[in-house]
Amino acid sequence: MPHDYTLHLRRTRFLPQDGGGTVFCVLTFEGGVHGALAYLRPGQFPEFDGDEAWFRVRWWHKKRYEWLGQVANKRGDPLAALLTDNPTQMNNTDG
Numbered sequence: 001m002p003h004d005y006t007l008h009l010r011r012t013r014f015l016p017q018d019g020g021g022t023v024f025c026v027l028t029f030e031g032g033v034h035g036a037l038a039y040l041r042p043g044q045f046p047e048f049d050g051d052e053a054w055f056r057v058r059w060w061h062k063k064r065y066e067w068l069g070q071v072a073n074k075r076g077d078p079l080a081a082l083l084t085d086n087p088t089q090m091n092n093t094d095g
Helices: 087-091
Strands: 003-013 022-028 038-040 052-061 064-071
Touching: none
Parallel strands: none
Antiparallel strands: 003 022, 003 052, 022 038, 052 064
């Protein structure tokens, strides 16, 4: 039975003189350098900006998972939370 998790991807890149492209990404629960669930090659993960990102993932086991979408942080807040110009807009409860 699958479980939905918020997981962290961190890129490891080639050196700039070698093109700077992604060699692989480390998939973890915490975003640190330990506790890797998988080492994913390009094509095995969705594209994202920057060198690290959080994703919602439906996880069966190491070789069977489904990317549900990118989120803003470990709590699973939507990406729009990072993109809004007015941070209070999300929490505005005034009628």
